[in-house]
Amino acid sequence: MERPNILFIFSDDHALNAISAYGGPLARLAPTPHIDRIAREGAIFNSSFCANSICGPSRACILTGKHSHVNGFVDNDNSKFDGTQWTFPKAFQAAGYQTAIIGKWHLVTDPxxxxxxxxxxGQGNYYNPDFLQQGGGRKRYPGHVTALTTKLALDWLDKNRDKSKPFVLMCQHKAPHRNWMIAPEHFTVFKDTVFPEPKSLFDNYANRASTLKTQKMQIDADMTWTSDLKVLPNPLGQENxxxxxxxxxTPDQAAAWKAAYAAENKALLAKFPTMSEADKLHWKYQRYLKDYLRCVRGVDESVGELLDYLDKSGLAKNTVVIYSSDQGFYLGEHGWFDKRWMFEESVKMPFLIRWPGVVKPGSKPDALIQNIDYAATFLxxxxxxxxxxxxxxxxxxILKTGKTPRSWRKAIYYRxxxxxxxxxxxxxxxxxDRHKLIYFPSTKEWNLFDLKRDPNELRSVHTDPGYAGVLAELKVLYVKLRAEYKAPEW
Structure with a gap:
């Protein structure tokens, strides 16, 4: 049997609610038809999770098949990826595959x-980005990073690879990472759309761990008016x-970009002095969602271009296509943007896969999978x-049968x-599949959520006598999985 090619399309901070194949409140208003095509022609996993919801650590988990505390890349502050350790691309190289990665790497050391x-x-730039070159130095390309990453990936597929070998290509987008700089062709997308607000947009963080109140990732308090929300001049006079x-x-790019926001910004600035804090949050949410989803539109179009190339080149029939992202993201849930927390919106990550002749089209497996599973799967x-x-x-x-083996994990561990x-x-x-137990070592607090009765995770039931049995059972499981995954003590 001919060995399959693998095309791994990866984005940064793509929330499940921003992929229409997953359903959700934004599916009709902000469809992603090309990503959805992978689900329609393959499988979509609704219980797909990351092991550590931050950009660099998630990527290291995928490469190594190991948790962050084992592969050594635990955070974006101080970690550097140890490129001497085993990774799945090295195994593919040794097996005669040609391997390539184009786009966002974010692991400090060279691939x-x-x-x-x-x-x-690092994070890279949206406009006229520099790309580090394998032979040293960097090269600046004119244009928007999503289109450029796509073009470089297509060029490698079509012109620059050894076509006598099977390949693994990791095409990794910067978008839709903060601060959501949109491409000119998407300036007017969603212009007249009003997106529904999540029920927890005004969350006060009651009935859960005290640490929730000390975070700094709230749309109202921590999302900046100019850098994040593109309001010029800054309505608070914040020059920094x-x-x-x-x-x-370029001057032309800057003029077009400013013009795209000018009318809405002018209207906001005129009424800003009389707006309530609640009104400001409503406005921020709409601007944030529109720019985020405009970036997603670019990624979805990129997926379409890549799928079209596979069709036209004849590669589609023997190429496994995966779409995923390093983690989920908050689109106003709990009043937040960003990720990190073990709540559903950030710990869940998209995983859609098409494997012609193997995966039954339209499959929706219910297995609990994690990004540490990718390496073993590819192998x-x-x-x-x-x-x-x-x-x-x-x-x-699971991909071959659509069913979860009895021996499959019953829970995932997150750190x-x-x-x-x-x-x-x-x-x-x-x-x-139903409950979540979280431990906060700095305050020695436990939180327990019943995801069936409280899918928005607004009330911890760890002190509820009716959940005493569940709490005890999950604490035992917590100790077991920490030992199994060699998690260090806090």
């Missing part, structure tokens, strides 16, 4: 295990709040033996070690 790479430095990307634009797809020390498991049996950014407290926990 290893790739025959070709061209990556953004600037749109840094303007410095990278089994290609018939490559997996190292015994991988912490993830291959989901190939966030904390960063200065957004002041989110360290925590870890376990999640089953």
């Amino acid at each position: 290893t295990g790739f025959d070709y790479w061209e990556i953004l430095p 709040d600037k749109v840094g990307e303007l410095n990278r634009m 089994e797809m290609a018939g490559i033996p997996a190292p015994k020390d991988l912490q993830g498991e291959s989901i190939v049996p 966030y070690s904390g960063e200065q950014t957004h002041n989110v407290a360290p925590h870890d926990g376990v999640r089953t």
Whole structure:
């Protein structure tokens, strides 16, 4: 049997609620037809989770098949990826595959295990971005980063690879990462749309851990008027709040970008002195959602271009296509943007896969999968033996049958070690198909959620006598999984 190619399309901070195949309140207003095509022609996982909801750590988990505390990349503040350790691209190289990564890398050290790479430095830029070159130095390309990443990926597929070998290509987008700088072709998308607000937009964080109130990722208090929301001039007179990307634009790009926001900004500034705080939050939410979803529109169009190329080139029939993102993201739920917390919107990550002839089109497996499973899965797809020390498991049996094996995990383990950014407290926990237990070591607090009765996670039931049995059971499971995954003590 011919070994399959693997095209791994990856974005940054893509919430499940911003993918129409997942349903949700935005599906009709902000469809993603090309990403949805992967689900329609393959499978979509609704219980897909990350092991650590931050950009760099999630990527390291995928490469190594191991939790952050084992692979060494625990946060974006101080970690550097150890490129000498085993990664799945190295195994593919050794097995005769050609490997490439293009776009956002975000692991500090240079990529290893790739025959070709061209990556953004750090977070990279949206406009006229620099790409680090494999031979050294950097190259600046004119245009928007999403279109450029797509073009570079297509160029490699069509012109720059060894077509006698099967390939693994990781096409990794910056979008829709903060601060949501949209491409000119999307300036007017959603212009007249009013997006529904989540029920928890005005969350007061009662009935849960005290640490929730000390975070700094609220739309109303922490999202900046100019850098994040593109309001010029700054309505609060904050001179340090600037749109840094303007410095990278040509005069024509900057003029067009400013003009796109001018009318709405003028209307806001006129009424700003008399607006209530609630009115300001309503306005911020709409601007935030529109720019975020405009960035998503660009990613979805990129997926369409890549799928079209596979069709036209004849590669589609033997290429596994995966769409995923490093984690989810808050689109106003709990009043937040960003990620990090073990709440559903950020711990869930999209996973859609098309594998012609293997995955039944329209499949919706219910297995609890995690990003530490990707490496083992890719290896089994290609018939490559997996190292015994991988912490993830291959989901190939699930992909082939659409069913969850009896021996499959009944819970996932999550661990966030904390960063200065957004002041989110360290925590870890376990999640089953119905319940979630979170431990906050800094305050020694437990939270327990019944996801069936309280899907928005607004009330912890850890002190409810009716849940005493569930709490005790999950605490035992928590200890078990911490030991199994070699989690260090707090």
